[in-house]
Amino acid sequence: MIRTAISGTGLYTPPASISNAELVHAYNEYVRRYNAAHHEAIISGAMHPLLKSSDEFIFKASGIRNRYVIAREGMLDPEVMCPRLPERGNDEMSISAEISIVAARQALEAAHRAPGDIDGVIVAASILQRPYPQIAIEIQAALGVSGFGFDMLAGCSSATFGIQTAADMIAQGHARAILCINPEICTSHLNLRDRETHFIFGDAATACVIERAQHADGDNAWEIVGTRLKSIYSNNIRNNFGPMNRFTPETMGASDKLITQKGRKVFKEVVPMVAEFMLEHLRELDIPPASLKRLWLHQANINMNDLIARKVLGRSPDHGEAPNVLQEYGNTSSAGSIIAFHRFGDDLAAADLGHLCSFGAGYTAGSIVLKKLG
Numbered sequence: 001m002i003r004t005a006i007s008g009t010g011l012y013t014p015p016a017s018i019s020n021a022e023l024v025h026a027y028n029e030y031v032r033r034y035n036a037a038h039h040e041a042i043i044s045g046a047m048h049p050l051l052k053s054s055d056e057f058i059f060k061a062s063g064i065r066n067r068y069v070i071a072r073e074g075m076l077d078p079e080v081m082c083p084r085l086p087e088r089g090n091d092e093m094s095i096s097a098e099i100s101i102v103a104a105r106q107a108l109e110a111a112h113r114a115p116g117d118i119d120g121v122i123v124a125a126s127i128l129q130r131p132y133p134q135i136a137i138e139i140q141a142a143l144g145v146s147g148f149g150f151d152m153l154a155g156c157s158s159a160t161f162g163i164q165t166a167a168d169m170i171a172q173g174h175a176r177a178i179l180c181i182n183p184e185i186c187t188s189h190l191n192l193r194d195r196e197t198h199f200i201f202g203d204a205a206t207a208c209v210i211e212r213a214q215h216a217d218g219d220n221a222w223e224i225v226g227t228r229l230k231s232i233y234s235n236n237i238r239n240n241f242g243p244m245n246r247f248t249p250e251t252m253g254a255s256d257k258l259i260t261q262k263g264r265k266v267f268k269e270v271v272p273m274v275a276e277f278m279l280e281h282l283r284e285l286d287i288p289p290a291s292l293k294r295l296w297l298h299q300a301n302i303n304m305n306d307l308i309a310r311k312v313l314g315r316s317p318d319h320g321e322a323p324n325v326l327q328e329y330g331n332t333s334s335a336g337s338i339i340a341f342h343r344f345g346d347d348l349a350a351a352d353l354g355h356l357c358s359f360g361a362g363y364t365a366g367s368i369v370l371k372k373l374g
């Protein structure tokens with residue numbers, strides 16, 4: 001059995017950001033205008049008024065204070081409420097490839113690898129900019145990677161699903177090394193007019209180099225001790241956007257073409273599912289939770305993450321034991337757990353164990369147990 005490793009990681013953080021205060025100010029102005037425009041219908045009881053959002057609620061319910069965004073423009077305009085970017089020509093690089101390349105180059109540098117050492121590129125994200133040509137192949141060409149590239153979708157677990165796919169391919173001898181990249185432009189499917197979800201998501205891109213453990217000589221390289229994937233069908237996080245929307249043009253702009261979620265149900269169903277999934281994986285590997293030095297959890301929601309960490313460890317995590325980047329980044333879908341891993345892993349010692357776990361829409365969950373190489 002060929003052992004595999006994550007030998008380097010990279011992170012692209014957009015330069016622009018939006019604080020809760022800014023987001024709430026724009027949303028509340030949208031609400032004021034909406035309620036004023038529908039004043040008569042609201043007074044007559046034919047329509048319900050929209051309710052205001054609040055910074056205090058957002059921070060308490062989610063742990064988010066800020067999010068980075070690919071395009072601030074439009075997001076804070078009550079008449080637009082959507083990111084705005086000029087369309088690029090077919091001969092220009094896509095925004096997804098552009099941000100991916102920044103993360104990918106960092107990951108290559110951290111892994112002490114050049115594009116010529118890589119045999120494949122997997123782009124795994126919760127939403128993709130276009131169906132074809134695949135973003136992974138565009139990145140492959142831009143970096144000068146020969147071999148193959150393909151895109152895959154697995155909701156907030158896309159990064160871990162991508163890492164397992166890459167690790168399996170390397171273990172089977174299909175590639176020497178693979179770049180797994182997660183361009184998560186979550187604001188593209190965020191409904192800024194929806195009070196329940198307008199605050200949740202931000203944008204980022206992450207990248208990991210996966211290769212044989214015996215060849216991994218990056219500064220912060222981790223052997224993949226074991227991987228597990230899980231999915232259980234649920235409608236509680238849903239997005240009906242797709243090319244077949246044009247079959248029914250009259251509903252093309254409806255709000256179900258952006259993310260919708262039943263947040264309470266997600267919370268109640270996903271927390272026990274993920275905690276049990278992580279514990280089961282640790283049992284299979286014969287690793288007691290007490291021997292884990294770090295948990296890098298999907299950055300969904302501070303209350304969900306705290307509960308999952310408590311259930312897995314059997315106690316409250318110590319400071320820094322289950323780091324969160326939610327406050328600064330918001331939920332960046334599959335990039336979230338990789339951002340936590342990228343930022344909070346290099347202080348650990350050789351042979352230390354950590355548990356990376358993603359979870360989200362589908363439902364999907366991905367568990368990767370890692371051992372620091374040194």
Ligand SMILES: CC(C)(COP(=O)(O)OP(=O)(O)OC[C@H]1O[C@@H](n2cnc3c(N)ncnc32)[C@H](O)[C@@H]1OP(=O)(O)O)[C@@H](O)C(=O)NCCC(=O)NCCS
Nearest residue numbers: 052053054057061062195196263264266267300301359360
């Ligand atoms: C979405 C989520 C943060 C909402 O938190 P919650 O505590 O469940 O909030 P609820 O929707 O039940 O609403 C609680 C109250 O806050 C109010 N509220 C909802 N959104 C609000 C907002 N933006 N500002 C102010 N108040 C708000 C509701 O109206 C409700 O008021 P009421 O008690 O007077 O009826 C939470 O359910 C969650 O994190 N779920 C997990 C979802 C997730 O992370 N998904 C990502 C993929 S894993």
